[in-house]
Amino acid sequence: MHPAATPRIGITAVGSHLPARRLTSWQLQDEITAGAELALPARMLEKATGIRTRRFAAEDEYASTLAVGAARRALAAGRLHPDDIDLLLFASATRDLCEPATAHIVQAELGTRAHALDVSNACNSFLNGIDLARSMILAGRARRALVVTGETPSRAMRRDPADTAALREGFAGYTFGDAGAAVVVEAVERGGILDIAARTASEHWQAGGIPGGGSRHPRGDEYSYFRGGGKELRGIFEQIGPAALADLAHRTGLGWDDYARVLVHQVTVPYLERFVELTGAPADKLVLTVPELGNIASATLGVQLDRVKPQLSPGERVLMIGLGGGVSLMTMVWEAS
Template identity: 70%
Template sequence: MHEDHLVRGPGLLAGITAVASCLPGHEVTSQDLQQRITEESGLRLPDRMLERVTGITSRRTAAQDEYASTLAVRAARRALSRAGLAPYDVDLLVFASASRDMAEPATAHVVQAELGSAAHALDVTNACNSFVNGIDTARSMILAGRARRALVVTGETPSRAVRYAPRGLGQFRDGFAGYTFGDAGAAVVLEAVDRGGIVDVGTETHSEHWDVGGIFGGGSRHPRSAEHTYFTGDGAGLRTVFEKAGTAVLDRMKERTGLDWDDFRHILVHQVTMPYLERFVELTGVPRERLVVTLPRLGNMASATLGVQLDLVHERLRPGDRVLFVGLGGGVSMMTMVWEKS
């Protein structure tokens, strides 16, 4: 299934007007991580295996007293400051993340309480596409007249779901995707703009593959099962699903907009491992120089990935520059969003 939206015309423009991100201070190298796994599990792994297989040299991890909301609040404050806004200037707050502080209430309320805002607050969750889905949700509410100005935040702490002491090679393989994870937060301010803004959104969903990977605890299926609080999944299976889906979602974006790769200043892509990213380039033909590669030093930051990438390049963008967001998420979903700086 897929759903596409082309958003253009007078009075139908909503755009990103401020961007920020937050990285925890603690750095963990792949060598550090592999040593911890070896010490806690007793497994003997090939030298520098994690770094060689994933292409990740390091990642950031949140401290014990830092939560998904902590990273989101820090990024939110920076975004509001850059926009010259106070928390009460926002009338919609969307916390969009694969991580959360608790099952209930929505983590958006924790973020809002810390910020001191009084906006309509809600969570949006869709694995590693959560942040882009959150931006699209806020954009839609602005265009519908339900909100004047929105703050979309994410705080990702997937390191909490890593199995550091696997019982044997089977559990190690099942949880291997978790060893790519890094923690981060990001935030954007959205509001009506006179020109540019988010001009196109496209999605493609293959929900028959929902069980290929995830964190399956905490819901009604496994409400109190410690075994299901770790990320487990078939990394090769996820890659196969994305490759079978092919480039259709990108092809439709180019057909609707009339844009090609050279029309984008940057192309932001969700990044899991370097071999996956190289395969994406091979399949799509995206120019390597258009990518913002964050994976080697920051790991797989779940839905915060694209927000961190945008923050890294945002200050260099000029009015009229276009940025393409390409989201890939478990479930399985793919997403594109075209944003033109106003």
């Protein structure tokens, strides 16, 4: 007897959600320098990052709000009822509360009755969530999963830096924007997730992040802001990225020409240009989101996938490349069904 073939698991529906409020980098620069003795060159933020605008959640919008908006669109795209979901993963770098899991808040809003839990790994949270959903389906622990993210990193942005040193320490935070994304993961007859891998460099965990909210710094506004050096993080990714992509090509036999689209986490425009230069990725296959949305953390790849999925034909492949603090790099190859 021949062993049964491993079932194919794929992404069958996608949704995304953007908050209504739009803020230009020019407006943001005016906001963070108001009342402070900071004399910055005109449009410095835009020129340094290539980010023209970004979306910010309103005061009564939360990480769960954005996730629910995206989830409803994904369910509608898949013509699914909330009862059709038996695993719900909220996979995000931000959340509503320390406890309970934000997945339960999303579930209460959607009306699902699934096994619900959170997955968190900085900007790779969403890819990790898809990977976990796939694994649980293969293990027979779920039949159809809804993986959602709601990112509100704008709330970790220091809006009132006291001086140039504080501005420099929190500069990476000024790239942030807010967004939500969701995918349905289930068995498919063809295509699906062909390959997924991760590479970590955890010795660099202090390179950037939000220190507050955990047992080290449970309270205090000073620790609630993103701090860290974008250049340091970029240097780390440049060290581990080429080897990870070379391993992917060796493992799968696929090159850039084999992908219809390449989705990559985007922090700034110069960062993305350096990625193209370093890897040889074809620029015309990228999906640009950072100039209009900024760095939307783990929602980046979901928003990009939502934009390109209607254009894909069965059999076309998409490469997703995730970069996250910690530090981790993830790759996923998905084939449209």
